[in-house]
Amino acid sequence: MKNPLRELISLIGAGCMPEQDIERIADEAAQAYADPAAFLAANPDINYDDSFPIPLGEWVVVGSLPDTVLFQAETYQQLFEAISGSFDQSVAFNLKPKQLARTEPLTALNRIQVQMGALNKEGGGYVLLNFSQVLDDPLQMVIAARNDLERILALAAEVGIAAEPALEALKAAQA
Structure with a gap:
């Protein structure tokens, strides 16, 4: 999951995002997709619950993209x-x-x-x-x-x- 996420974020963030940010977002989103409960436990500051209309991994991607990309x-x-x-x-x-x-x-x-x-x-x-x-x-x-x-x-x-x-x-x- 991490590799396609990294490539997707890299393509939509082309020229607007440093490589380390792309890597971090892809890594966090992949963790959130793989094990939402563990990701939320490890990141108690994340404001997400089951009422959100998208999966946690997607929410991490959308919430992490800068306003020069999203x-x-x-x-x-x-x-x-x-x-x-x-x-x-x-x-x-x-x-x-x-x-x-x-x-x-x-x-x-x-x-x-x-x-x-x-x-x-x-x-x-x-x-x-x-x-x-x-x-x-x-x-x-x-x-x-x-x-x-x-x-x-x-x-x-x-x-x-x-x-x-x-x-x-x-x-x-x-x-």
Whole structure:
């Protein structure tokens, strides 16, 4: 379990997370998946109980990802502010968060996806992915290089974490 977790976290955290953080999160999550009771006993400060809608290992992954990797927001405008704020100042965005203020969800998400697809040319552009089960905010996403998309989806399925391209999921939900 640890190796697929490490690879998944490494792919979604590319460039945003030090290797030692990736290793630590993968190790802790693997322990939590393998023996939740022992993990909770060894980590009494963990705020988790059986009422949570996701397994403890997944909760460790989601709770450990920095806000430059896992984007949570109430609105698409807030989502794009968080995403664009996570990039270096040298990255130019044509889309501005205020342009999303009064748009329908599908239009807003499409605009964000078009902007993200124009970045990271060597990786095939970026794709927004719904990641895990939404916990606190209605939007919970990571960004991935399009060239890594197939592998990320396979790894997420292998470890049991829900992941799907956000735009396609919203189109399907509205159809």
